Structure formats: structure tokens, C-alpha cells
Amino acid sequence: MWAGGDLILELFIVGMLLVVTVFLVLVTRKSETAYTIYSKALVGISLTAPLSVAIISIPAVSQSNSILGFACMFRLFASPLVAFGMGMSRLFARFPRPKRLTVYALAIEGLTLAILVVLLFFSVGHSHP
Secondary structure, eight states, rough: OOHHHHHHHHHHHHHHHHHHHEEEEEEHHTHHHHHHHHHHHHHHHHHHHHHHHHHHTTTHHHHHOHHHHHHHHHHTTTHHHHHHHHHHHHOOOSHHHHHHHHHHHHHHHHHHHHHHHHHHHHHHHHHOO
């Protein structure tokens, strides 16, 4: 029961952040420099997904109750919604450089999700009793 409540809370928090992001995108999309800075920030945010995968793969972090492991899991669970926000940002981009940066951010996020799914199926198929 707690896991479902945590998931609903996470969806609520990310949804609130997406509403703010929509307003930010609508305001900054007319300025190339502002949207380029925003796109660079998106690339930085997308780089936290592979970093979270790397950190959570350390047994000392994944098997403990540390706040670092919790933060990494929260980031990975929010990854599909973050990718949705990045896709929305890509649709609103008007200039070539921000378009390219948002595509890079989406590629990093998408590849991380794909690698997570592959690792999930690989670990299930090769589990030892």
C-alpha cells in the first residue's frame, strides 16, 4: 500500500513541475538565448539518469536505506515523465541549436530507459537460486 501512495505522490510532484515547465517554455521560446540556456539545462538533467543508474548499480547503495539510493530510484521512476517534458520542450523549440540540444537530451533519456529495460529482462532471465 505504501508503494502505491509513494507512486501517486511522485506523479503529483512531477505533474506540478511539468505545469511550471510549460509556462517556462512558453515564456522563453521567443528568445533564442533563453531557450538555449533552458535546453542546456535539459541536457544536464538528462545526464542525471545514467548517473543514477551507475550509482544504483553499486551494491552498497542499492542494498542499503541511504538517501542517495532513494534519490536515484526517485529519478529513475520519474524518467518517463521527464522524457515527456523533454519531448514537449522539443516541440516548442523554434531555433536550430535548442532543437538539437533537446534532441540530445531526449536521446540520453530514451537510451537510459532502453538500457534499464534490457537490464531488467537480462537480470530476470539469468537469476540464480
